[in-house]
Amino acid sequence: MLLVLEQTLNGIQFGVTLFLMAAGLTLVFGIMNLVNLAHGSLYMLGAYLATTFFQRTGSFLAAVALALAATLVIGIVVELIALQTLYERDHLDQVLATFGLILFFNELVAIVWGRAAIYTKLPPWLSGHIELLPGVRYPLYRALVILVGLAVAALLWLLVSRTRLGMLIRAGASNRTMVSALGVNIRLLYTLVFGLGAALAGLAGLMAGPIYAVQIGMGEEILIQVFVVIVIGGIGSIRGALVGALVVGMVDTLGRAFLRPLLATVLSPSAADSAGPALASMLIYILMAAVLFFRPQGLFPASAR
Amino acid sequence: MTRRTVFLASGLVLLALVPPIAAALGQPFYVDVFRRIMIFAIAAVSLDLILGYGGMVSFGHAAYLGIGAYAVGIPAYYGLHNGYVQWTIAVLASAAIALVIGAISLRTSGVYFIMITLAFTQMLYYLGVSVEEYGGDDGMRLAARSTFAGLVDLRGGTTFYYVVLVLLVLSLGVGHRLINSRFGMVIRGGRSNEARMRAIGFATFRYKLVAFMIAGAMCGLAGALLVNHTEYVTPEFMHWTRSGDIMFMVILGGMGTLGGPVLGAVVLRLLEDLLLPSWTEHWQAILGPFLVLVVLFAKRGLVGLLPERRDG
Amino acid sequence: MTKTKMMRIALPAVLAAFVAAAPSVAQDKVKIGFITTLSGPQGVIGEHMKNSVELALDHLGRKVGGLPVEVIYGDDQQKPDVGKQVADEMLKRHNVHFVSGIIWSNVMLAVAPTVTGAGTMMIGTNAGPHDLAGKLCNERFFTTSWQNDQTPEAMGKYMQDQGITDVFVMAPNYPAGKDMVQGFKRYFKGKIVGEVYTKFPQQLDFQAELSQLRATNPKAVFVFYPGGFGIQYLKQYAEAGLRAKIPLYSVYTVDEISLPAVKEAALGQFETRYWSPDLKNAANEKYVGDFKKKFGKMPVFYGAQSYDGIMLIDSAVKAVKGDLKNQKGMIAAMRKADYPSTRGKYTYNVNHFPIQNFYLLKAVQGAGGEFEMQIQKTVFENHKDSYSKDCGMKW
CATH class of the missing domain: 3.40.50.2300 (Response regulator)
Structure with missing residues (x-):
């Protein structure tokens, strides 16, 4: 029973990691209607930059601040140079152009940092464990990831629904022409939102750095899963992204943990051995197809548009 | 004839001349190169039918490449090398799976359609990775190329080359007939204004589904050719970056045209496989921005650079 | 642009591409095609292998078996079909005498039979899938690494x-x-x-x-x-x-x-x-020391095997006194594994996989x-x- 509890926590934690990635993506998606495959590249850059800053400054918190600022700036630069003109294009062009950006950023990192994975570690004050229940120890850092993810969700909700910027964002998403006719600089607004999305990707990347491998291509490994999250949740919806992330994190984790033993009760052990992991790999895609079959716009279709 | 048609025809003539030129230069390698290019061209032409003409942005077209390849590889694994059987399975299986995927995916639109087609291909990819009997992630070697008793012998590199060329021309022919038929009008109409097509009484869903199936079947054939060319089948044929690759060929050449995907396949394959890697190992840093530039500035692809009006 | 104008531009360009690719016929040169993954995330392994090949050539005075040598590197992009195409390019365009390298089992299974089937020798320097050690073993295929298991x-x-x-x-x-x-x-x-x-x-x-x-x-x-x-x-x-x-x-x-x-x-x-940088033998100390000096990092087993691959070829070409047509002689020489390997002395099993120590x-x-x-x-x-x-x- 304790194992089920622990696995549930693992599922939540993985879901929150996915949410950190998904939040920026769905924001950009929902507001500018831009499919940004290069979101994974910003995640990778966040991890590389945070690692480098941590090595240089010796302070984890300073590294976090610097990496966030840097990904924000990179996001804005990329938006200004390459993506601005893509908003009006169809999704196909966006997919291709941002696919091109992935190739570019991967090689850029190879040129700057080399192709080998780089060394990352947790600061000592974050590497301990907390005891949730007697006998259930949980890594402190993972608990922190959960907290940060939930805090980001709350802040985004506040930003979008309670601030002037959020009001403009919502207005811009539903009727761009009207908002600019009212004298709002919609261009600047988009650039800012993209920068914010980039910083969120960077945050996800820097949080992932100490527990995953910081290497080229790390963005694509997670990107496809993140797309599954926002599609399940309903594109453009922060709430959908959170729910989608938790559902995917949970289904994936519990599938990995319990599918094989479950199958073993009906199949022979060797059949369960091969079917279990195979099915676990496909589980989130099956989930997504099923969700879209019943709700073609995802669980929480964005009300705008 | 429009200039584009002339251009396409002269391109095909050039392709037909590759083996004699390569032989004259003592460079048989180029027969292999262009054979592979033409196989991808068939895949790109098939994608263009739904993407360019039908506006269905499938981000999972590589699935059929894989299905076609396994449809040849699995019978061969059990010692069945008869090409008539293998290729028929390839086409039928691809069509059947496209029918299922299409029936579910076409309920959605826009980004959801892109993502759900991707999701199905990912499922097939993972299936390929996990089925140990057929090599899993390692894939498996094709013991012998498909045999066509009394017709052709694919073991001959040049013979195989012309088989692929003929199939490419046939695909273009089928594509041409389709898009200019009443069926094609509905598909194209559905792209520009689906609601109106429905209003005038066309069940667009069914038309789109059939187009989706035909494209899948055609790409399945390309998969059957690819496995014969490579003599190896691997789930990697279904990796999502392959879908992106085929998609890019269509865009690069010019979508919604017949010759565009062929030209796109030629240019992209040469760049990716031969020119750029021989120049620098950081070639992806060049290819990436090139992609972005094409999308931003060559909206109608390379074919769009040719004028469309009729010759005098 | 008219059609003829188009052709005027296109045709010479295509022909030029062919001509530029025409082979230079020089038989007194050993040509080795080295295929590995150079681009993408796994390019780091390929880089180690390529560096080790270069180091081996340095140690041999840029000669293999006493003959001038040209190594052509190919990037398989970690894909079996690309690997196969690169192998075809090595065989049919560059007319290499040896193909070497290959990190991944699946790429190896696509490439090795292509190379040996074309009558060329293949020296694998990493992947050792069991098929190649067993039923698909071939006299023209050797490996300087290990069988996966x-x-x-x-x-x-x-x-x-x-x-x-x-x-x-x-x-x-x-x-x-x-x-x-x-x-x-x-x-x-x-x-x-x-x-x-x-x-x-x-x-x-x-x-x-x-x-x-x-x-x-x-x-x-x-x-x-x-x-x-x-x-x-x-x-x-x-x-x-x-x-x-x-x-x-x-x-x-x-x-x-x-x-x-x-x-x-x-x-x-x-x-x-089977190998470690601290393995004590003269060849290994030289390899590890010079690798660190030249590239500023520790070598890895992928590199050591690739270094050995070049040394193995060198020993075979020496044994036939530079007669690259004498494939039988080169195979016989390779079977002796008579070269200073970074792992120390080892022998070849009947399937041309090393019989060696593990630590x-x-x-x-x-x-x-x-x-x-x-x-x-x-x-x-x-x-x-x-x-x-x-x-x-x-x-």
């Missing part, structure tokens, strides 16, 4: 000899993962309390499996997590607080490429391998504070692979 067999043997039991086994769910566990079990007969295959290729987080592992309370853990997986696995194993509790044994999980990325998270890790290595912190793998003991002496019996070759 040999390394986990060594670990199985070591853990069996130590009387270790209650072992939890983990590997990614793909053929190499299954093969590793199978090889391990061939020699390990103790109790296995859990056997888990994780998602491949895309699993980042092992927390769920590590929870499961902890719940079964094993006395030891055996894993296979190559490349980036290994980095993630080790970090998370340490983070979960298991490092101090349950000893971790692995194959192909920690090497000189991943060690700088995990450092202390790997401390105490046990691996088995137990441990990740430790050296005197200078650097993290490195050190040999602890010899597990196998002159270990043969398990598939040679399926190979029909006789010599």
